[in-house]
Amino acid sequence: MHIHPLVTDTETLAALCARLAKSDFIAVDTEFMRENTYWPELCLVQIADTNEAAAIDPLAPGLDLTPMLDLLVDNEDVLKVVHAGGQDIEIIYNLTQTTPHPLFDTQIAAMALGMGEQVGYSNLIESMTGVKLDKGARFTDWSRRPLDKRQIDYAIGDVTHLVTVFPRMLEKLRKTGRGAWLDQEMERISDPANYVNDPDLAWQRVKVASRKPEVLGRLKAIAGFREREARRKNLPRGRLIKDETIADLAVHPPRAQADLAKVRGLAPSWAGNEIGARLMGAIEGAAPLVEAEMPPREDRRPGLGKEGALVADLLKLLLKVRARDADVAPRLIARGDELDALAAGQRQNLSMMEGWRFDVFGRDALALVEGRLAFSVQSGKMVMSEL
Secondary structure, eight states: OOOOOBSSSHHHHHHHHHOOOOOOOEEEEEEEEESSSSOOOOEEEEEOOSSSEEEOOOOOOTTTOOOHHHHIIIISSSEEESSSSSHHHHHHHHHHHOOOOEEEEHHHHHHHHHSSOEEEEEEHHHHOOOOOOOOTTTTTOOOOSSEEEHHHHHHHHHHHHHHHHHHHHHHHHHHTTTTGGGGHHHHHHHGGGGGOOOOOGGGSSSSSSOHHHHHHHHHHHHHHHHHHHHHHHOOOHHHHHHHHHHHHHHHHHHHGGGGGSSSTTTTTGTSSSHHHHHHHHHHHTTTOOOOOGOOOOOTTTTOOOOHHHHHOOOOOOOOHHHHHHTTSSSHHOOHHHHHHHTTTOOOOSSSSHHHHHHHIIIHHHHHHTOOOOEEEEEETTEEEEEE
């Protein structure tokens, strides 16, 4: 495989992408920094097919990334291969308002091959090739220039190894007949809706003990304010206001802007500046959270009584057994909220009730909740039997 020097000009990038556009698949990875900004700062893009590999420098003066972005999001003929690609996809979404497609995530594929739920890149490569990766450059400052040879070699290795591993995984999936198992998951990670960061939903990430609608309404307003201000200033949201400060403001709202000087976690200047005034406007304009938005109680699952919760726990046990039998990660078969829904009586719109998931797990899960399946222990081993 030919390894190119660092790509820093648009002409070289365009020629590279024109060649890669003729490939059946390309491996893609990114290096970025987000410690000091709201938006992740793209610092390096690594890309490869079976013939060549290159690192692209997005920080190079005058470099136009359009040829690369066109290849990633507009070219439907080339499969884009990533590993645990959520953050890589998020960065492309931020640049283009859409996502790479079609996609293949090797971490998700590993779940179908019995390699665990979140197998790391290094472990995947070592298990499939025997190569132990050098992790020394993993925590480098990718925004600093110039990048040295070790940094670039490390970064490009992430895609050259992926190019080697992907066909092997694909062959295993074909032999086991599990390739179709992944179609739904790959389409899910390609959905642009997953990467829209809605300020009106930011409050759901902040923990607060109260369940009073007035408190949660203020929480929603303050968290949304923080999200919009952090975007505007391109600052990490936690640097602007920490979660615990937001929770404190929601539970104990200040009566006047001058009171912001007494709030732990806020600079005293907020008591008289414009951002403090905007914060007070968000607090004073907050409406109580409507019933439809109220979160479920943490001490019980939505729609489940005590008996239903016990059934859901039995379903989790059954899922572990069936996932072990099929040698597939449980999370690829069913999520916890779906098990709760089945235990609560839902039968429609559950992925476990369709296709391969029904064959592997859903049929038995339905039999369990309808009283047609029993657990027992024989000779120290758990067995299940139809009633």
